[in-house]
Amino acid sequence: MFSLLTNVIYQPDLFVTVTANPEWDEIKNNLLPGQKPEDRPDLVTRVFWLKFKELRNKIINGQLFGRVQSFVWVIEWQKVFTSMYYTPQSYFI
Secondary structure, rough: OHHHHHOOOOOOOOEEEEOOOOOOHHHHHHOOOOOHHHHHHHHHHHHEEEEEHHHHHHHHHHOOOOOOOOOOEEEEEOOOOOOOOEEEEEEEE
């Protein structure tokens, strides 16, 4: 999808990637004893979505990189190599 946008519409100034981190305090502090982040994909997804929205709003409002003319994002699930655990990841252009 991004290659289509960049080839047909314009060349982006920025390409930002955000990946969920299972070590975030908001995740670790809400796990029950003995639980791992891969046991709670709902929690990882919720924390990721909250952080994503905060970053997205800062970018759109021009607080991080200045004025924004256009904005596109995609969220996908990326497999962690050491297990069957998937974590959300997003791309901004």
